[in-house]
Amino acid sequence: xxxxxxxxxxxxxxSATARVREVGGTHDGNEFPAYLRTRS
Numbered sequence: 001x002x003x004x005x006x007x008x009x010x011x012x013x014x015s016a017t018a019r020v021r022e023v024g025g026t027h028d029g030n031e032f033p034a035y036l037r038t039r040s
Contacts, residue, residue, distance in 0.1 A: 005031060014038045 001023045008016035020034040 001025070002034070008036055 002020040003023050004018050005021050006019040008018040010016045014037060016036045016038075018034055018036055019031055021031045022028055
């Protein structure tokens with residue numbers, strides 16, 4: 001599971017980038033940039 005830790009920045013009509021933090025899982029607590037895509 002991932003938790004978004006910053007405001008997403010829109011980069012297209014159906015996509016954005018944001019910093020996310022992994023919760024549980026292999027890299028618990030690690031933050032990294034993610035490319036998000038909305039469902040149409």
